[in-house]
Amino acid sequence: MSQKELLKVTNLKKYFPIKGGFFGKKINDVKAIDDISFSIKEGETLSIVGESGCGKSTTGRAVLRLDEPTEGSIEFDGVDLLTLNKKQMRKMRKDIQIIFQDPYASLNPRQTVRQILNEAIEIQNVVPKKERNDTIHNLMEIVGLQPHQIDRFPHEFSGGQRQRIGIARALSVNPKLIVCDEAVSALDVSIQAQILNLLKRLQREFNLTYLFISHDLGVVRHISDRIVVMYLGRIVEIGDKKSIFENPEHPYxxxxxxxxxxxxxxxxxxxxxxxxxxxxxxxxxxxxxxxxxxxxxxxxxxxxxxxxxxxxxxxxxxxxxxxxxxxxxxxxxxxxxxxxxxx
Structure with missing residues:
Protein backbone atom coordinates (compact mmCIF):
# COMPACT_ATOMS: atom_id res chain seq x y z
CA MET A 1 0.00 0.00 0.00
CA SER A 2 1.44 3.38 -1.02
CA GLN A 3 1.88 6.03 1.67
CA LYS A 4 -0.17 9.21 1.57
CA GLU A 5 1.66 12.43 0.68
CA LEU A 6 1.42 14.54 3.84
CA LEU A 7 3.46 17.62 2.86
CA LYS A 8 4.09 19.00 -0.61
CA VAL A 9 6.30 22.07 -1.05
CA THR A 10 6.31 23.60 -4.54
CA ASN A 11 8.57 26.39 -5.89
CA LEU A 12 9.15 27.76 -2.39
CA LYS A 13 11.07 31.03 -2.06
CA LYS A 14 12.00 33.06 1.00
CA TYR A 15 13.76 36.37 0.47
CA PHE A 16 14.71 38.62 3.38
CA PRO A 17 14.74 42.30 2.31
CA ILE A 18 17.84 44.44 2.91
CA LYS A 19 16.99 48.06 3.61
CA GLY A 20 19.30 51.05 3.47
CA GLY A 21 19.64 54.70 2.63
CA PHE A 22 18.03 57.70 4.26
CA PHE A 23 14.43 56.49 3.72
CA GLY A 24 15.11 52.85 4.54
CA LYS A 25 14.09 51.62 1.10
CA LYS A 26 14.68 48.04 0.01
CA ILE A 27 18.00 47.83 -1.84
CA ASN A 28 18.38 44.06 -2.21
CA ASP A 29 17.29 40.63 -0.93
CA VAL A 30 18.95 37.79 0.94
CA LYS A 31 17.81 34.80 -1.14
CA ALA A 32 17.65 32.29 1.73
CA ILE A 33 15.47 29.80 -0.23
CA ASP A 34 15.27 30.18 -3.97
CA ASP A 35 12.71 27.96 -5.71
CA ILE A 36 12.77 24.54 -4.03
CA SER A 37 10.25 21.69 -4.29
CA PHE A 38 9.94 18.45 -2.29
CA SER A 39 7.34 16.23 -0.66
CA ILE A 40 7.12 14.05 2.46
CA LYS A 41 4.99 10.94 2.80
CA GLU A 42 3.13 9.99 5.95
CA GLY A 43 5.36 8.20 8.49
CA GLU A 44 8.54 9.15 6.61
CA THR A 45 11.65 11.05 7.71
CA LEU A 46 12.97 13.50 5.13
CA SER A 47 16.27 15.11 6.10
CA ILE A 48 17.68 18.39 4.75
CA VAL A 49 21.49 18.68 4.88
CA GLY A 50 24.04 21.28 3.83
CA GLU A 51 26.50 23.84 5.14
CA SER A 52 25.50 26.73 7.39
CA GLY A 53 23.68 29.36 5.37
CA CYS A 54 22.29 26.99 2.74
CA GLY A 55 18.66 27.58 3.78
CA LYS A 56 17.93 24.43 5.83
CA SER A 57 16.46 26.06 8.92
CA THR A 58 14.68 28.75 6.90
CA THR A 59 12.94 25.96 4.97
CA GLY A 60 11.68 24.41 8.22
CA ARG A 61 10.50 27.79 9.54
CA ALA A 62 8.84 28.64 6.22
CA VAL A 63 6.89 25.34 6.27
CA LEU A 64 5.50 26.36 9.68
CA ARG A 65 5.06 29.95 8.47
CA LEU A 66 7.24 31.21 11.33
CA ASP A 67 9.02 32.96 8.47
CA GLU A 68 6.39 33.99 5.91
CA PRO A 69 7.32 32.59 2.47
CA THR A 70 7.87 35.04 -0.40
CA GLU A 71 6.49 32.74 -3.12
CA GLY A 72 5.38 29.15 -3.71
CA SER A 73 2.88 26.78 -2.14
CA ILE A 74 2.96 24.59 0.97
CA GLU A 75 0.27 21.92 0.90
CA PHE A 76 -0.21 20.03 4.16
CA ASP A 77 -2.70 17.16 4.28
CA GLY A 78 -4.55 18.65 1.29
CA VAL A 79 -4.65 22.22 2.66
CA ASP A 80 -2.59 25.08 1.18
CA LEU A 81 -1.11 26.68 4.31
CA LEU A 82 -0.40 29.97 2.54
CA THR A 83 -4.14 30.59 2.05
CA LEU A 84 -4.86 30.44 5.81
CA ASN A 85 -5.24 33.51 8.01
CA LYS A 86 -3.49 33.77 11.41
CA LYS A 87 -6.35 32.20 13.35
CA GLN A 88 -6.66 29.26 10.94
CA MET A 89 -2.86 28.78 10.92
CA ARG A 90 -2.76 28.76 14.72
CA LYS A 91 -5.32 25.96 14.69
CA MET A 92 -3.34 24.07 12.02
CA ARG A 93 -0.19 24.18 14.18
CA LYS A 94 -1.73 21.44 16.29
CA ASP A 95 -0.77 19.11 13.44
CA ILE A 96 2.64 20.67 12.67
CA GLN A 97 5.09 21.13 15.54
CA ILE A 98 8.77 22.05 15.81
CA ILE A 99 11.66 20.95 18.03
CA PHE A 100 14.25 23.74 18.20
CA GLN A 101 18.03 23.50 18.19
CA ASP A 102 18.63 25.07 21.60
CA PRO A 103 16.49 23.27 24.19
CA TYR A 104 17.18 25.94 26.84
CA ALA A 105 16.34 29.01 24.73
CA SER A 106 13.09 27.41 23.50
CA LEU A 107 11.73 26.78 27.03
CA ASN A 108 10.33 29.50 29.28
CA PRO A 109 12.78 29.68 32.26
CA ARG A 110 10.02 30.99 34.55
CA GLN A 111 7.73 28.01 33.98
CA THR A 112 7.93 24.51 35.41
CA VAL A 113 7.69 21.48 33.11
CA ARG A 114 4.06 21.06 34.19
CA GLN A 115 3.25 24.65 33.18
CA ILE A 116 5.14 24.36 29.85
CA LEU A 117 3.26 21.22 28.82
CA ASN A 118 -0.09 22.41 30.17
CA GLU A 119 0.22 25.68 28.24
CA ALA A 120 0.67 23.82 24.93
CA ILE A 121 -2.31 21.54 25.65
CA GLU A 122 -4.48 24.48 26.78
CA ILE A 123 -3.77 26.64 23.70
CA GLN A 124 -4.81 23.88 21.30
CA ASN A 125 -7.49 22.48 23.68
CA VAL A 126 -6.67 18.88 22.73
CA VAL A 127 -7.36 17.30 26.15
CA PRO A 128 -10.27 17.96 28.59
CA LYS A 129 -9.16 19.95 31.65
CA LYS A 130 -9.68 17.11 34.16
CA GLU A 131 -7.49 14.75 32.10
CA ARG A 132 -4.57 17.14 31.54
CA ASN A 133 -2.62 16.18 34.66
CA ASP A 134 -2.65 12.48 33.69
CA THR A 135 -1.69 13.40 30.11
CA ILE A 136 1.31 15.44 31.33
CA HIS A 137 2.51 12.57 33.57
CA ASN A 138 2.11 10.18 30.64
CA LEU A 139 4.13 12.50 28.35
CA MET A 140 6.95 12.59 30.91
CA GLU A 141 7.17 8.80 30.92
CA ILE A 142 6.97 8.57 27.12
CA VAL A 143 10.04 10.82 26.66
CA GLY A 144 12.04 9.15 29.45
CA LEU A 145 11.65 11.65 32.30
CA GLN A 146 10.53 10.89 35.86
CA PRO A 147 7.12 12.07 37.15
CA HIS A 148 8.76 13.65 40.23
CA GLN A 149 10.63 16.08 37.91
CA ILE A 150 7.38 17.61 36.71
CA ASP A 151 7.53 20.70 38.98
CA ARG A 152 11.16 21.56 38.23
CA PHE A 153 12.34 24.49 36.12
CA PRO A 154 14.35 24.13 32.87
CA HIS A 155 17.65 25.20 34.50
CA GLU A 156 17.44 22.16 36.79
CA PHE A 157 17.77 19.77 33.84
CA SER A 158 20.69 18.72 31.64
CA GLY A 159 20.76 19.56 27.92
CA GLY A 160 19.48 16.14 26.92
CA GLN A 161 16.66 16.28 29.46
CA ARG A 162 15.64 19.75 28.25
CA GLN A 163 15.43 18.44 24.70
CA ARG A 164 13.19 15.63 26.00
CA ILE A 165 10.92 18.34 27.48
CA GLY A 166 10.90 20.03 24.06
CA ILE A 167 9.91 16.72 22.45
CA ALA A 168 7.17 16.19 25.07
CA ARG A 169 5.82 19.68 24.33
CA ALA A 170 5.72 18.91 20.59
CA LEU A 171 3.94 15.58 21.29
CA SER A 172 1.41 17.11 23.70
CA VAL A 173 -0.91 18.27 20.89
CA ASN A 174 -0.87 14.97 18.92
CA PRO A 175 0.89 16.33 15.79
CA LYS A 176 1.18 14.61 12.40
CA LEU A 177 4.41 16.35 11.30
CA ILE A 178 7.33 17.46 13.46
CA VAL A 179 10.07 19.74 12.12
CA CYS A 180 13.33 18.84 13.93
CA ASP A 181 15.54 21.91 13.46
CA GLU A 182 19.08 20.74 14.36
CA ALA A 183 17.38 18.96 17.27
CA VAL A 184 20.52 17.12 18.47
CA SER A 185 23.40 19.37 17.33
CA ALA A 186 23.71 21.12 20.72
CA LEU A 187 24.02 17.81 22.60
CA ASP A 188 26.93 15.49 23.46
CA VAL A 189 27.41 12.58 21.06
CA SER A 190 26.23 9.94 23.57
CA ILE A 191 23.10 12.00 24.34
CA GLN A 192 22.52 12.55 20.60
CA ALA A 193 22.19 8.79 20.13
CA GLN A 194 19.63 8.55 22.96
CA ILE A 195 17.51 11.38 21.52
CA LEU A 196 17.67 9.94 17.98
CA ASN A 197 16.57 6.53 19.26
CA LEU A 198 13.75 8.21 21.20
CA LEU A 199 12.60 10.06 18.04
CA LYS A 200 12.61 6.81 16.04
CA ARG A 201 10.64 4.99 18.74
CA LEU A 202 8.07 7.80 18.94
CA GLN A 203 7.73 7.74 15.15
CA ARG A 204 6.83 4.04 15.24
CA GLU A 205 4.42 4.42 18.17
CA PHE A 206 2.55 7.53 17.00
CA ASN A 207 3.01 7.27 13.20
CA LEU A 208 4.86 10.61 13.15
CA THR A 209 6.35 12.25 10.08
CA TYR A 210 9.64 14.17 10.44
CA LEU A 211 11.27 16.98 8.50
CA PHE A 212 14.75 16.57 9.99
CA ILE A 213 17.22 19.44 9.51
CA SER A 214 20.91 18.79 10.21
CA HIS A 215 24.44 19.52 9.05
CA ASP A 216 25.69 16.20 10.49
CA LEU A 217 25.58 13.42 7.89
CA GLY A 218 26.28 10.76 10.53
CA VAL A 219 23.08 11.75 12.34
CA VAL A 220 21.14 11.95 9.06
CA ARG A 221 22.28 8.45 8.08
CA HIS A 222 20.84 7.06 11.31
CA ILE A 223 17.36 8.57 11.11
CA SER A 224 16.47 9.35 7.45
CA ASP A 225 14.38 7.63 4.82
CA ARG A 226 15.13 10.24 2.15
CA ILE A 227 17.64 13.09 1.99
CA VAL A 228 17.61 16.56 0.39
CA VAL A 229 21.04 18.17 -0.13
CA MET A 230 20.88 21.98 -0.26
CA TYR A 231 23.47 24.51 -1.36
CA LEU A 232 22.95 28.29 -1.26
CA GLY A 233 19.14 28.15 -1.23
CA ARG A 234 18.77 25.47 -3.90
CA ILE A 235 18.36 21.68 -3.90
CA VAL A 236 21.38 20.06 -5.61
CA GLU A 237 20.46 16.41 -4.94
CA ILE A 238 17.53 14.46 -3.55
CA GLY A 239 17.08 10.72 -3.10
CA ASP A 240 16.60 7.85 -0.66
CA LYS A 241 19.26 7.32 2.02
CA LYS A 242 20.94 4.36 0.35
CA SER A 243 21.23 6.13 -3.03
CA ILE A 244 22.68 9.31 -1.52
CA PHE A 245 25.27 7.54 0.63
CA GLU A 246 26.27 4.76 -1.79
CA ASN A 247 25.79 6.48 -5.14
CA PRO A 248 26.16 10.28 -4.72
CA GLU A 249 25.95 12.09 -8.06
CA HIS A 250 26.53 15.78 -7.34
CA PRO A 251 30.11 16.99 -6.63
CA TYR A 252 28.88 18.89 -3.56
Whole structure:
Protein backbone atom coordinates (compact mmCIF):
# COMPACT_ATOMS: atom_id res chain seq x y z
CA MET A 1 0.00 0.00 0.00
CA SER A 2 1.44 3.38 -1.02
CA GLN A 3 1.88 6.03 1.67
CA LYS A 4 -0.17 9.21 1.57
CA GLU A 5 1.66 12.43 0.68
CA LEU A 6 1.42 14.54 3.84
CA LEU A 7 3.46 17.62 2.86
CA LYS A 8 4.09 19.00 -0.61
CA VAL A 9 6.30 22.07 -1.05
CA THR A 10 6.31 23.60 -4.54
CA ASN A 11 8.57 26.39 -5.89
CA LEU A 12 9.15 27.76 -2.39
CA LYS A 13 11.07 31.03 -2.06
CA LYS A 14 12.00 33.06 1.00
CA TYR A 15 13.76 36.37 0.47
CA PHE A 16 14.71 38.62 3.38
CA PRO A 17 14.74 42.30 2.31
CA ILE A 18 17.84 44.44 2.91
CA LYS A 19 16.99 48.06 3.61
CA GLY A 20 19.30 51.05 3.47
CA GLY A 21 19.64 54.70 2.63
CA PHE A 22 18.03 57.70 4.26
CA PHE A 23 14.43 56.49 3.72
CA GLY A 24 15.11 52.85 4.54
CA LYS A 25 14.09 51.62 1.10
CA LYS A 26 14.68 48.04 0.01
CA ILE A 27 18.00 47.83 -1.84
CA ASN A 28 18.38 44.06 -2.21
CA ASP A 29 17.29 40.63 -0.93
CA VAL A 30 18.95 37.79 0.94
CA LYS A 31 17.81 34.80 -1.14
CA ALA A 32 17.65 32.29 1.73
CA ILE A 33 15.47 29.80 -0.23
CA ASP A 34 15.27 30.18 -3.97
CA ASP A 35 12.71 27.96 -5.71
CA ILE A 36 12.77 24.54 -4.03
CA SER A 37 10.25 21.69 -4.29
CA PHE A 38 9.94 18.45 -2.29
CA SER A 39 7.34 16.23 -0.66
CA ILE A 40 7.12 14.05 2.46
CA LYS A 41 4.99 10.94 2.80
CA GLU A 42 3.13 9.99 5.95
CA GLY A 43 5.36 8.20 8.49
CA GLU A 44 8.54 9.15 6.61
CA THR A 45 11.65 11.05 7.71
CA LEU A 46 12.97 13.50 5.13
CA SER A 47 16.27 15.11 6.10
CA ILE A 48 17.68 18.39 4.75
CA VAL A 49 21.49 18.68 4.88
CA GLY A 50 24.04 21.28 3.83
CA GLU A 51 26.50 23.84 5.14
CA SER A 52 25.50 26.73 7.39
CA GLY A 53 23.68 29.36 5.37
CA CYS A 54 22.29 26.99 2.74
CA GLY A 55 18.66 27.58 3.78
CA LYS A 56 17.93 24.43 5.83
CA SER A 57 16.46 26.06 8.92
CA THR A 58 14.68 28.75 6.90
CA THR A 59 12.94 25.96 4.97
CA GLY A 60 11.68 24.41 8.22
CA ARG A 61 10.50 27.79 9.54
CA ALA A 62 8.84 28.64 6.22
CA VAL A 63 6.89 25.34 6.27
CA LEU A 64 5.50 26.36 9.68
CA ARG A 65 5.06 29.95 8.47
CA LEU A 66 7.24 31.21 11.33
CA ASP A 67 9.02 32.96 8.47
CA GLU A 68 6.39 33.99 5.91
CA PRO A 69 7.32 32.59 2.47
CA THR A 70 7.87 35.04 -0.40
CA GLU A 71 6.49 32.74 -3.12
CA GLY A 72 5.38 29.15 -3.71
CA SER A 73 2.88 26.78 -2.14
CA ILE A 74 2.96 24.59 0.97
CA GLU A 75 0.27 21.92 0.90
CA PHE A 76 -0.21 20.03 4.16
CA ASP A 77 -2.70 17.16 4.28
CA GLY A 78 -4.55 18.65 1.29
CA VAL A 79 -4.65 22.22 2.66
CA ASP A 80 -2.59 25.08 1.18
CA LEU A 81 -1.11 26.68 4.31
CA LEU A 82 -0.40 29.97 2.54
CA THR A 83 -4.14 30.59 2.05
CA LEU A 84 -4.86 30.44 5.81
CA ASN A 85 -5.24 33.51 8.01
CA LYS A 86 -3.49 33.77 11.41
CA LYS A 87 -6.35 32.20 13.35
CA GLN A 88 -6.66 29.26 10.94
CA MET A 89 -2.86 28.78 10.92
CA ARG A 90 -2.76 28.76 14.72
CA LYS A 91 -5.32 25.96 14.69
CA MET A 92 -3.34 24.07 12.02
CA ARG A 93 -0.19 24.18 14.18
CA LYS A 94 -1.73 21.44 16.29
CA ASP A 95 -0.77 19.11 13.44
CA ILE A 96 2.64 20.67 12.67
CA GLN A 97 5.09 21.13 15.54
CA ILE A 98 8.77 22.05 15.81
CA ILE A 99 11.66 20.95 18.03
CA PHE A 100 14.25 23.74 18.20
CA GLN A 101 18.03 23.50 18.19
CA ASP A 102 18.63 25.07 21.60
CA PRO A 103 16.49 23.27 24.19
CA TYR A 104 17.18 25.94 26.84
CA ALA A 105 16.34 29.01 24.73
CA SER A 106 13.09 27.41 23.50
CA LEU A 107 11.73 26.78 27.03
CA ASN A 108 10.33 29.50 29.28
CA PRO A 109 12.78 29.68 32.26
CA ARG A 110 10.02 30.99 34.55
CA GLN A 111 7.73 28.01 33.98
CA THR A 112 7.93 24.51 35.41
CA VAL A 113 7.69 21.48 33.11
CA ARG A 114 4.06 21.06 34.19
CA GLN A 115 3.25 24.65 33.18
CA ILE A 116 5.14 24.36 29.85
CA LEU A 117 3.26 21.22 28.82
CA ASN A 118 -0.09 22.41 30.17
CA GLU A 119 0.22 25.68 28.24
CA ALA A 120 0.67 23.82 24.93
CA ILE A 121 -2.31 21.54 25.65
CA GLU A 122 -4.48 24.48 26.78
CA ILE A 123 -3.77 26.64 23.70
CA GLN A 124 -4.81 23.88 21.30
CA ASN A 125 -7.49 22.48 23.68
CA VAL A 126 -6.67 18.88 22.73
CA VAL A 127 -7.36 17.30 26.15
CA PRO A 128 -10.27 17.96 28.59
CA LYS A 129 -9.16 19.95 31.65
CA LYS A 130 -9.68 17.11 34.16
CA GLU A 131 -7.49 14.75 32.10
CA ARG A 132 -4.57 17.14 31.54
CA ASN A 133 -2.62 16.18 34.66
CA ASP A 134 -2.65 12.48 33.69
CA THR A 135 -1.69 13.40 30.11
CA ILE A 136 1.31 15.44 31.33
CA HIS A 137 2.51 12.57 33.57
CA ASN A 138 2.11 10.18 30.64
CA LEU A 139 4.13 12.50 28.35
CA MET A 140 6.95 12.59 30.91
CA GLU A 141 7.17 8.80 30.92
CA ILE A 142 6.97 8.57 27.12
CA VAL A 143 10.04 10.82 26.66
CA GLY A 144 12.04 9.15 29.45
CA LEU A 145 11.65 11.65 32.30
CA GLN A 146 10.53 10.89 35.86
CA PRO A 147 7.12 12.07 37.15
CA HIS A 148 8.76 13.65 40.23
CA GLN A 149 10.63 16.08 37.91
CA ILE A 150 7.38 17.61 36.71
CA ASP A 151 7.53 20.70 38.98
CA ARG A 152 11.16 21.56 38.23
CA PHE A 153 12.34 24.49 36.12
CA PRO A 154 14.35 24.13 32.87
CA HIS A 155 17.65 25.20 34.50
CA GLU A 156 17.44 22.16 36.79
CA PHE A 157 17.77 19.77 33.84
CA SER A 158 20.69 18.72 31.64
CA GLY A 159 20.76 19.56 27.92
CA GLY A 160 19.48 16.14 26.92
CA GLN A 161 16.66 16.28 29.46
CA ARG A 162 15.64 19.75 28.25
CA GLN A 163 15.43 18.44 24.70
CA ARG A 164 13.19 15.63 26.00
CA ILE A 165 10.92 18.34 27.48
CA GLY A 166 10.90 20.03 24.06
CA ILE A 167 9.91 16.72 22.45
CA ALA A 168 7.17 16.19 25.07
CA ARG A 169 5.82 19.68 24.33
CA ALA A 170 5.72 18.91 20.59
CA LEU A 171 3.94 15.58 21.29
CA SER A 172 1.41 17.11 23.70
CA VAL A 173 -0.91 18.27 20.89
CA ASN A 174 -0.87 14.97 18.92
CA PRO A 175 0.89 16.33 15.79
CA LYS A 176 1.18 14.61 12.40
CA LEU A 177 4.41 16.35 11.30
CA ILE A 178 7.33 17.46 13.46
CA VAL A 179 10.07 19.74 12.12
CA CYS A 180 13.33 18.84 13.93
CA ASP A 181 15.54 21.91 13.46
CA GLU A 182 19.08 20.74 14.36
CA ALA A 183 17.38 18.96 17.27
CA VAL A 184 20.52 17.12 18.47
CA SER A 185 23.40 19.37 17.33
CA ALA A 186 23.71 21.12 20.72
CA LEU A 187 24.02 17.81 22.60
CA ASP A 188 26.93 15.49 23.46
CA VAL A 189 27.41 12.58 21.06
CA SER A 190 26.23 9.94 23.57
CA ILE A 191 23.10 12.00 24.34
CA GLN A 192 22.52 12.55 20.60
CA ALA A 193 22.19 8.79 20.13
CA GLN A 194 19.63 8.55 22.96
CA ILE A 195 17.51 11.38 21.52
CA LEU A 196 17.67 9.94 17.98
CA ASN A 197 16.57 6.53 19.26
CA LEU A 198 13.75 8.21 21.20
CA LEU A 199 12.60 10.06 18.04
CA LYS A 200 12.61 6.81 16.04
CA ARG A 201 10.64 4.99 18.74
CA LEU A 202 8.07 7.80 18.94
CA GLN A 203 7.73 7.74 15.15
CA ARG A 204 6.83 4.04 15.24
CA GLU A 205 4.42 4.42 18.17
CA PHE A 206 2.55 7.53 17.00
CA ASN A 207 3.01 7.27 13.20
CA LEU A 208 4.86 10.61 13.15
CA THR A 209 6.35 12.25 10.08
CA TYR A 210 9.64 14.17 10.44
CA LEU A 211 11.27 16.98 8.50
CA PHE A 212 14.75 16.57 9.99
CA ILE A 213 17.22 19.44 9.51
CA SER A 214 20.91 18.79 10.21
CA HIS A 215 24.44 19.52 9.05
CA ASP A 216 25.69 16.20 10.49
CA LEU A 217 25.58 13.42 7.89
CA GLY A 218 26.28 10.76 10.53
CA VAL A 219 23.08 11.75 12.34
CA VAL A 220 21.14 11.95 9.06
CA ARG A 221 22.28 8.45 8.08
CA HIS A 222 20.84 7.06 11.31
CA ILE A 223 17.36 8.57 11.11
CA SER A 224 16.47 9.35 7.45
CA ASP A 225 14.38 7.63 4.82
CA ARG A 226 15.13 10.24 2.15
CA ILE A 227 17.64 13.09 1.99
CA VAL A 228 17.61 16.56 0.39
CA VAL A 229 21.04 18.17 -0.13
CA MET A 230 20.88 21.98 -0.26
CA TYR A 231 23.47 24.51 -1.36
CA LEU A 232 22.95 28.29 -1.26
CA GLY A 233 19.14 28.15 -1.23
CA ARG A 234 18.77 25.47 -3.90
CA ILE A 235 18.36 21.68 -3.90
CA VAL A 236 21.38 20.06 -5.61
CA GLU A 237 20.46 16.41 -4.94
CA ILE A 238 17.53 14.46 -3.55
CA GLY A 239 17.08 10.72 -3.10
CA ASP A 240 16.60 7.85 -0.66
CA LYS A 241 19.26 7.32 2.02
CA LYS A 242 20.94 4.36 0.35
CA SER A 243 21.23 6.13 -3.03
CA ILE A 244 22.68 9.31 -1.52
CA PHE A 245 25.27 7.54 0.63
CA GLU A 246 26.27 4.76 -1.79
CA ASN A 247 25.79 6.48 -5.14
CA PRO A 248 26.16 10.28 -4.72
CA GLU A 249 25.95 12.09 -8.06
CA HIS A 250 26.53 15.78 -7.34
CA PRO A 251 30.11 16.99 -6.63
CA TYR A 252 28.88 18.89 -3.56
CA UNK A 253 27.23 15.77 -2.10
CA UNK A 254 30.47 13.84 -2.68
CA UNK A 255 32.44 16.54 -0.84
CA UNK A 256 30.02 16.44 2.12
CA UNK A 257 30.21 12.64 2.34
CA UNK A 258 34.02 12.68 2.14
CA UNK A 259 34.08 14.82 5.31
CA UNK A 260 32.42 12.13 7.48
CA UNK A 261 35.04 10.80 9.94
CA UNK A 262 35.77 7.08 9.47
CA UNK A 263 37.63 5.32 12.32
CA UNK A 264 39.20 2.57 10.16
CA UNK A 265 42.08 4.08 8.09
CA UNK A 266 41.80 1.26 5.52
CA UNK A 267 38.25 2.30 4.65
CA UNK A 268 38.98 6.00 4.27
CA UNK A 269 38.57 7.45 0.81
CA UNK A 270 40.00 10.66 -0.63
CA UNK A 271 38.81 13.72 1.26
CA UNK A 272 37.62 16.47 -1.06
CA UNK A 273 38.60 20.01 -0.10
CA UNK A 274 36.36 22.66 -1.64
CA UNK A 275 38.14 25.87 -2.57
CA UNK A 276 36.90 29.19 -1.18
CA UNK A 277 33.91 30.00 0.98
CA UNK A 278 30.22 29.69 0.29
CA UNK A 279 29.13 32.76 -1.77
CA UNK A 280 26.75 35.38 -0.40
CA UNK A 281 23.03 34.63 -0.76
CA UNK A 282 22.57 38.35 -1.46
CA UNK A 283 24.27 37.98 -4.84
CA UNK A 284 24.43 34.25 -5.69
CA UNK A 285 26.57 33.11 -8.67
CA UNK A 286 24.97 32.80 -12.10
CA UNK A 287 24.43 29.38 -13.68
CA UNK A 288 25.18 26.58 -11.23
CA UNK A 289 25.51 28.11 -7.76
CA UNK A 290 28.21 25.62 -6.87
CA UNK A 291 30.47 26.54 -9.80
CA UNK A 292 32.70 28.90 -7.78
CA UNK A 293 33.89 25.95 -5.65
CA UNK A 294 33.36 22.95 -7.93
CA UNK A 295 36.38 20.86 -9.05
CA UNK A 296 34.64 20.03 -12.35
CA UNK A 297 33.59 23.55 -13.38
CA UNK A 298 33.35 24.58 -17.07
CA UNK A 299 32.09 27.70 -18.85
CA UNK A 300 28.68 26.04 -19.24
CA UNK A 301 28.38 25.77 -15.43
CA UNK A 302 28.97 29.53 -15.10
CA UNK A 303 26.14 30.52 -17.44
CA UNK A 304 23.57 27.71 -17.60
CA UNK A 305 21.64 26.60 -14.53
CA UNK A 306 21.41 22.77 -14.21
CA UNK A 307 17.98 21.24 -13.60
CA UNK A 308 17.25 18.42 -11.16
CA UNK A 309 17.26 15.28 -13.30
CA UNK A 310 17.71 11.51 -13.16
CA UNK A 311 20.49 9.68 -15.03
CA UNK A 312 20.17 6.16 -16.45
CA UNK A 313 21.83 4.43 -13.47
CA UNK A 314 20.07 6.43 -10.73
CA UNK A 315 17.28 4.86 -8.65
CA UNK A 316 13.74 6.09 -9.11
CA UNK A 317 13.30 9.39 -7.26
CA UNK A 318 17.06 10.05 -7.06
CA UNK A 319 17.70 13.40 -8.76
CA UNK A 320 20.82 15.55 -9.14
CA UNK A 321 21.41 19.07 -10.47
CA UNK A 322 24.72 18.83 -12.38
CA UNK A 323 25.44 19.11 -16.12
CA UNK A 324 28.16 16.43 -16.01
CA UNK A 325 26.92 13.65 -13.68
CA UNK A 326 27.34 10.91 -16.31
CA UNK A 327 30.76 12.15 -17.50
CA UNK A 328 32.12 12.51 -13.95
CA UNK A 329 31.01 8.97 -13.10
CA UNK A 330 32.56 7.47 -16.24
CA UNK A 331 35.82 9.38 -15.73
CA UNK A 332 35.47 11.38 -18.96
CA UNK A 333 35.24 14.66 -17.05
CA UNK A 334 38.35 15.19 -14.90
CA UNK A 335 38.65 17.58 -11.92
CA UNK A 336 40.74 20.72 -12.25
CA UNK A 337 44.36 20.12 -11.11
CA UNK A 338 44.37 23.03 -8.65
CA UNK A 339 41.62 21.39 -6.55
CA UNK A 340 43.39 19.28 -3.94
CA UNK A 341 42.23 16.05 -2.38
CA UNK A 342 43.84 14.35 0.60
CA UNK A 343 43.96 10.64 1.43
Missing amino acids: TKALLSAIPIPDPRKRKNKIFLKGDIPSPIDPPTGCRFHTRCPFVTDKCKTEEPLLRQTADMNNGHLGACHYMEQIKSGEHKPLPEVLSLK
